[in-house]
Structures are given as C-alpha cells and as structure tokens.
Amino acid sequence: MHTTLLAESYLHSIDPYLIEFSNGFGIRWYGLAYVAGFLLAWAMAYQLARRGRSVIPADRVSDMMIWIIIGVLVGGRLGYVLFYDPSLLFEFDSSFPWWKALAVNEGGMASHGGMIGVILGLMFFAHRNRLPSLHLLDVGAVISTPGLFLGRIANFINGELWGEPWSGEGEAPAWTVKYPMEVLANPEAFQLEELRSSLGGDSSFLERVVVESQSGNEQVLAVVEPQLTAYYPSQLIQALADGPILLLLLVVAWWRPRKPGVIAGCFLVFYGCLRIVTEFFRQPDEGVALILGLSRGQQLSLVQVLLGLLLIAWCASRKTRPICGLGPSGAAAGSTG
Numbered sequence: 001m002h003t004t005l006l007a008e009s010y011l012h013s014i015d016p017y018l019i020e021f022s023n024g025f026g027i028r029w030y031g032l033a034y035v036a037g038f039l040l041a042w043a044m045a046y047q048l049a050r051r052g053r054s055v056i057p058a059d060r061v062s063d064m065m066i067w068i069i070i071g072v073l074v075g076g077r078l079g080y081v082l083f084y085d086p087s088l089l090f091e092f093d094s095s096f097p098w099w100k101a102l103a104v105n106e107g108g109m110a111s112h113g114g115m116i117g118v119i120l121g122l123m124f125f126a127h128r129n130r131l132p133s134l135h136l137l138d139v140g141a142v143i144s145t146p147g148l149f150l151g152r153i154a155n156f157i158n159g160e161l162w163g164e165p166w167s168g169e170g171e172a173p174a175w176t177v178k179y180p181m182e183v184l185a186n187p188e189a190f191q192l193e194e195l196r197s198s199l200g201g202d203s204s205f206l207e208r209v210v211v212e213s214q215s216g217n218e219q220v221l222a223v224v225e226p227q228l229t230a231y232y233p234s235q236l237i238q239a240l241a242d243g244p245i246l247l248l249l250l251v252v253a254w255w256r257p258r259k260p261g262v263i264a265g266c267f268l269v270f271y272g273c274l275r276i277v278t279e280f281f282r283q284p285d286e287g288v289a290l291i292l293g294l295s296r297g298q299q300l301s302l303v304q305v306l307l308g309l310l311l312i313a314w315c316a317s318r319k320t321r322p323i324c325g326l327g328p329s330g331a332a333a334g335s336t337g
Contacts, residue, residue, distance in 0.1 A: 008171050008172045008173075008174070008176075008178075008230065009172045009173075009174065009176040009177060009178045009228075009230045010174065010175070010176070010177050010178070010233075011177075011178050011180065011213070011214075011221075011225065011228075012159050012177050012178065012179045012180065012181075012214075013180065013213070013214035013215070013216070014029075014156075014157050014159070016028055016029055016030065016157055016158045016159070017029070018032065029154055029157045029158075030154040030157070030158055032154075033147075033150040033151055033153060033154035034072075034147070034150075034151070034154075036146075036150055037146050037147025037148075037149075037150045037151065038065065038068070038069055038072075038147065040143075040146035040147070040150075041065065041068065041143040041144065041146060041147055042061060042062065042065045042143075044142065044143040044146070045061045045064065045065070045139060045143050046058055046061045048139060048142075048143075048324075049061055052324075052330070053324050053325070053326055053330050054135070054139050054324055055131065055132065055135055055323065055324065056131060056135075056136065056139060060129060060131075063125065063129075064122070064125050064136070067121035067122065067124060067125045068118055068121055068122065068140065070117070070121055071114070071116075071117030071118040071119070071120060071121030071122070072114045072117055072118060072147070073114075073117075074117050075113045075114045075115070075116050075117015075118065075120070075121075076109035076110055076111070076113050076114035076117065077101070077102075077108065077109060077110075077113070078101075078113055078117075079109075079110035079111075079112055079113010079114060079116060079117070080108040080109055080110040080113060081101050081108070082113070083110050083112065083113065083296060083300065084108070084110060084285055084296060085108065088100040088101045088103075088108075089101050109151075111148065111151070111242075112297075112300045112301075112304070115144075115304075118140055118144065119137060119140075122136045122137055122140050123136075123137075132260050134260035134261030134264065134315060135260040135261075135323065135324065137260075137261060137263075137264035138254070138258070138260060138261065138262070138263035138264050138324075140264070141250060141263055141264050141266070141267035142247070142250050142251075142254070142263065142267075142326075144267075145242065145243050145244075145246050145247040145250070146243065146247075148239075148242035148243055148246070148271075149239050149240075149242055149243025149244065150239075150243075151242075152235050152236070152238045152239035152242055152243070153235070153236075153239050155235040156233065156235035156236055156239070159179055159181055160235075161234065161235055161282060161283075162177075162179065162231050162234065162282075162283050163177070163231040163232030163233060163234030163235070163237070163281050163282050163283065164231065164232050164234070164280075164281055164282065164283055165229050165230065165231055165232075166229075166230040166231060166232060172230030175233060176230035176231060176232065176233065177230070177231050177232075177233050178225065178228040178229065178230055178231070179228065179231070180209075180210045180213035180214050180224065180228065181210055182228055182229060183206055183209050183210050183213075183224065184206055184207070184210060187206055189227070190224070190227050191223075191227065192205075192206075192209060192223065192224070194223060195209060195219075195220060195223055195224075198219065199212065199220070209224060213225070232281040232282075234278065234281040234282035234283075235282075237278050237281050237282075238275070238278045238281075238282070241274040241275070241277075241278050242271065242274065242275075245274065246267075246270055246271055246274060249266070249270045250263060250266060250267060250270065251326055253266045254266075254324075254325055254326045254330075255325055255326055255327040255330075256322070256325040256327055256329060256330070257321075257322035257323050257324055257325040257329070257330060258322050258323075258325065259315050259316055259318060259320050259321070259322050259323075260315065260320060260323065261311060261312075261314070261315030261318075262311075262312055262315045262316055264311060264315075265308045265309070265310075265311035265312035265315060266308065266312065267308070268304045268305065268307055268308025268311065269304075269305050269308035269309060269312070271301070271304065272301040272302065272304035272305035272308060273301075273305060275297060275298070275301040275304075276294075276298045276301045276302065276305075279294075279295050279297050279298045279301075282295075282297075284296070285297070
C-alpha cells in the first residue's frame with residue numbers, strides 16, 4: 001500500500017486488497033471491515049449482557065449475532081438491488097453466481113436494507129427465544145455503530161461513493177481527496193499527451209496512468225495531479241457521523257433506563273438526521289433520480305426519521321417499565337425489568 005500526501009489534497013492510492021492472490025481474488029479491506037464490525041458488535045452485546053445492561057442471556061449472544069449477520073448480508077444486498085439498481089434482478093451471466101442480484105463480489109450493499117434485515121433477524125430471534133423484541137432492537141441499535149463506522153472507512157479505502165467536488169476558492173485544503181481513477185471515469189477532461197511517449201499509447205494507456213499515479217511516479221503526478229478534481233471526503237464524514245457521533249448520542253439517550261423500543265426509535269431518528277445532513281457532501285448515486293432535490297439515501301432517511309418518531313411516541317406511551325440503562329443505575333434496573 002502506498003499513500004501520497006500532496007500540498008493541496010490527499011491523493012487516494014490505497015490498495016483495496018490486504019492480500020491479492022490473483023487478479024480480482026484476495027482478502028479485501030472491505031470484507032475485513034464487515035468481520036471486524038461483527039466481532040465488535042458481539043463483544044459489545046456480550047458485555048451488555050454480562051453486566052446486566054441487557055436482558056439477553058450472555059450465552060445466547062452468539063446465536064443472536066448469527067441472525068444479525070444474516071440480516072446485514074441479505075438485507076444489505078436486497079436493499080441495494082431494490083432501492084438503487086432493480087435492473088440487477090433481470091441480469092444473468094455465465095460465471096458464478098450467475099444472477100447479478102447475488103453478485104456481492106461486484107459491490108453494492110445498502111445500509112438501509114441492512115437495517116431492515118437486522119430488525120427482522122432480531123425479531124425472529126426474540127420470538128424463538130421468548131425475549132422482548134423491542135429491547136433486542138435497542139441493543140442492536142447500539143452495537144451496530146462500529147460496523148457502520150468501519151463500512152464507511154472501507155468505502156473510502158475502495159475509492160467509492162465519492163463526495164461532491166470541493167467548491168471553495170484557491171488551493172483545495174489538505175483534507176480534500178483527489179482520485180486518480182477520475183482519469184478512467186472522465187478521460188476527455190485530461191490532457192495527457194506528453195505521457196504517451198513514456199507510458200505508451202495503446203488501449204491500456206489510461207490504466208497505466210492511474211497505476212503510476214497511485215504508485216507515486218513523480219513524472220506522471222506532475223501532469224495528472226493538477227488536473228484532478230478535489231472532492232469532499234464524504235466517506236470519512238459519514239464514518240464519523242454513523243460511528244462515534246451516533247454511538248455517543250445513543251449512550252446519552254440510554255444513560256438511564258428507558259422503555260423498550262425507545263432507543264431503537266432514537267437510532268432511527270439520529271441516524272436518519274445525520275445521514276440527511278452528510279449526504280449533502282456526497283455525490284448522488286448514479287442512475288438514481290433526485291426527488292425534491294433529495295438523494296435516494298436522503299429520501300429513505302426521511303422516512304426513517306418519521307418512523308423513528310412514531311416508534312418513540314408509541315413505546316413511551318406503553319405501560320411497561322423502563323429497563324437497562326447504560327449508566328450506573330442501569331444494571332439494577334435491568335435486573336428488575
């Protein structure tokens with residue numbers, strides 16, 4: 001992995017593979033982010049159970065995580081297909097997995113779909129184990145934040161989900177990002193003729209320009225870097241919002257015992273509001289139409305906020321006891337709830 005910091009912007013040159021065994025096959029940071037997110041979620045759920053901040057038996061946490069994993073993977077992929085690219089339902093090819101809707105190796109996971117999958121998985125697990133489903137949703141909301149954070153970090157490593165172009169005057173600040181892959185995405189915008197003598201002018205010329213830029217070739221960078229667009233680091237902005245900021249808000253909301261389901265509602269409201277704001281720094285998904293100036297992610301988040309408010313109001317009005325706060329009195333309340 002080679003990274004380059006320039007005077008103006010960060011030049012994205014991170015290898016998406018930790019180890020690449022052959023062309024297109026290896027251990028990717030994106031997959032490791034999912035694994036790490038699931039492990040951290042398990043550790044948080046286990047500690048909540050062991051310390052009495054949850055009514056989930058500690059020996060059932062691993063079983064619960066299986067349903068969370070299934071919900072994330074199935075819901076995330078189906079959500080991407082249904083919300084962002086329904087054409088994948090009708091695309092097939094001759095290579096595994098044959099049906100494009102199942103081709104997760106080519107990318108495409110939707111966070112909103114993953115949330116729906118987790119909700120359904122937790123409700124099914126709660127029903128089978130005779131546990132309070134709304135409380136499980138509260139726990140699931142809190143332990144999901146590391147995975148959301150790491151998922152956005154993985155998006156940045158992959159160089160995907162670019163932010164909006166930086167719109168300020170003068171030199172772009174160091175926290176903006178330039179992507180050499182822009183040469184492939186918009187080749188007609190670049191003047192690269194002086195590099196043809198050293199890199200060759202065949203059909204793979206543009207790919208070599210990108211590779212040499214990412215590897216730090218000073219001759220190539222001198223030509224390419226000034227022509228690259230500086231973008232907001234939207235993936236990192238959303239990582240901070242979906243991870244530590246969201247977790248802090250949920251901890252504050254659940255510091256003292258709450259009625260089951262209130263924290264799940266808070267998650268829907270907090271995540272939805274943060275997503276609506278941070279989406280303004282991110283380019284809309286290609287091929288997905290804006291409605292009233294809102295991206296698909298913002299549209300789904302707006303619905304999510306409304307559902308969250310309704311869930312909070314309904315749960316708060318129910319004749320149930322507050323249980324399992326995260327503060328000093330949480331364990332005692334949890335043992336009696």
